[in-house]
Amino acid sequence: MYSEKVIELFRNPRNMGEIENRDGVGTVGNPICGDLMTIYIKVDGDRLKDVKFKTFGCAAAIATSSMITELAKGKTIEEALQITRDDVAEELDGLPPIKMHCSNLAADGLHAAIEDYKRKKE
Ligand code: FES
Numbered sequence: 001m002y003s004e005k006v007i008e009l010f011r012n013p014r015n016m017g018e019i020e021n022r023d024g025v026g027t028v029g030n031p032i033c034g035d036l037m038t039i040y041i042k043v044d045g046d047r048l049k050d051v052k053f054k055t056f057g058c059a060a061a062i063a064t065s066s067m068i069t070e071l072a073k074g075k076t077i078e079e080a081l082q083i084t085r086d087d088v089a090e091e092l093d094g095l096p097p098i099k100m101h102c103s104n105l106a107a108d109g110l111h112a113a114i115e116d117y118k119r120k121k122e
Contacts, residue, residue, distance in 0.1 A: 002059065003093035005067075010059040015052045015069035024120065026112025028105050035061045035102070039068070039109040043117055046076050053109070060095055060102035064088050068106040077114055083107060 002010075019040040027038040035057030042050035051072045053065040067088050072080045089095045089103040 001096050002063075003095075005092045006060060006063040006095065009063040009066040009092070013053075013062055013066040015050075015066065015073070016054070017052050018054060019050055019052050024113040024115075024117030026109050026114070026116055028108045028112055030057075030101060030105060032101075033058065035105065037061060037065055037105045037109045039065070039106075039113040041072075041110075041113045041117060043077070046078075048072050048075055048077070048080055051110070055105075057105070058099070058102060060099040061105055063092060064095075064103045064106035065109070067091050068110050072110055077117075081111060081114060083110065 019042050022040040023043040024041045029036045037055045040052045041048050051069040053069055055062050055065045071083050085104045085107040088106050089100060095103055
């Protein structure tokens with residue numbers, strides 16, 4: 001059902017945890033399954049220097065969280081905002097159709113963290 005990449009990231013998630021002195025944080029949830037995801041970002045100049053996550057959710061939610069931290073790290077704010085739900089699923093070699101909504105959380109969580117950063121900066 002899951003690709004090898006999903007299983008690998010579920011077993012060994014990258015960048016799991018909080019960033020203490022973060023510049024932005026975004027929490028999103030799926031009311032249907034009840035899963036919750038929080039993304040933390042640290043910004044240096046206009047680049048995401050660090051990205052971490054905490055997720056209470058299914059295997060796909062954990063794998064997509066881990067994947068989005070890897071996709072976003074080192075990118076500029078504008079580049080990170082262009083990362084879509086489909087990019088996350090594609091990088092994981094696909095998700096079962098019933099699990100596609102899990103990848104929404106990851107992209108939405110990252111975008112929410114960036115919005116939080118922008119709000120604080122203003
Ligand atoms: Fe809820 Fe995967 S089942 S995010």
